[in-house]
């Protein structure tokens with residue numbers, strides 16, 4: 406049994422920021438991550454960059470709201486915009502010394518642009534911004550006397566007592582080890598493992614969302630799963646940052662024609678949900694879509710050396726266009742939190758992708774995820790201090806039955822992904838969403854039956870994925886309105902598709 410003032414679950418930018426803020430206040434912080442290397446977080450994979458407010462904070466706010474199809478929570482966006490530049494400067498520049506790219510002539514920051522941004526305001530390091538932020542962040546925390554980081558350590562379940570959260574059960578012992586915390590901060594990232602193709606690292610199983618929901622916390626906006634329009638279309642998808650379009654590359658269909666101007670006045674720089682659906686439509690009707698990088702001002706390999714290296718790794722000849730397809734990228738919803746990251750459960754916070762702050766509404770603007778994680782992480786960490794851990798009765802996690810064969814989780818995951826891909830992807834049919842709910846409910850029931858007597862990590866990940874998938878399917882089936890990432894196919898479209906067949 407351990408005790409800590411603050412327990413942070415997850416080591417992406419949001420978890421690191423929460424740990425930093427709490428440690429700066431003098432709190433003892435235990436950070437746990439199930440990854441074997443703490444940098445195996447989505448933040449490390451972030452490419453395009455981190456947005457600042459640029460020359461026009463009001464313009465940034467309006468861009469976020471417009472990209473969200475006017476669904477973002479204005480008060481939450483105000484919090485982000487107001488705190489953006491000071492957080493970037495304080496933590497990333499002054500504390501961690503991140504060396505964002507500079508313009509070779511002016512020696513000022515070389516701001517880039519991405520889709521749906523009205524100006525160049527995004528700080529970046531090549532197109533590998535995430536790793537240049539996260540790795541120094543982890544080194545800094547490693548050296549901080551108030552912070553301990555435990556790798557390869559999964560949180561299995563929250564410890565609750567009379568509606569209050571008192572820490573979590575970790576998988577460091579066979580039947581779980583309780584860590585009692587004054588406050589618990591979930592920063593567990595996204596849901597990429599729920600889909601066959603995702604830009605997230607493996608292990609993105611919605612853990613924080615599921616643990617919070619099972620403990621009784623509210624979740625919101627779960628239907629808004631964002632697909633990135635330009636992931637490499639081959640077997641191992643990797644992201645081709647929106648910055649490539651921001652700097653002037655074009656999308657072409659199987660006939661070699663540019664198509665985005667027919668879909669939106671902002672063409673390649675339209676909001677992400679619009680571009681993702683257009684890319685999929687063109688793949689369906691013309692066979693493929695490619696990213697034409699010959700239109701960039703600089704040669705691709707000079708403008709984006711790290712993406713060029715990735716293409717080389719995958720034998721992609723960018724001169725003839727890079728084949729792209731939409732790919733699951735980010736969950737805009739999650740555990741419902743306030744402007745300090747507080748959930749609806751006492752002493753539980755959630756930050757980063759697992760949280761729903763309201764900033765993204767139905768569709769997130771590019772390069773606001775690292776920023777949201779940073780701003781909310783700092784605010785949550787500051788707010789969470791000052792509560793002493795109170796040991797209570799820990800849940801009894803039984804481990805009396807033999808382990809299940811490894812293929813058990815693999816097979817169930819396969820079924821879950823098939824349902825998510827078919828019924829809860831870019832376009833959703835009300836009848837199919839209802840069917841998905843039925844299948845996912847049954848799947849969750851099967852997993853629950855096993856989890857009662859076993860504590861294997863892969864089983865808990867499967868349980869978390871099935872709970873999160875069910876929450877997504879419920880929210881999707883309960884929202885008849887097409888908005889942002891949640892596109893509901895109309896009866897007319899269905900009739901037209903049947904006629905085409």
Ligand code: SIN
Nearest residue numbers: 452453646647771772
């Ligand atoms: C990208 O570089 O295109 C991803 C940026 C983001 O998801 O915000």
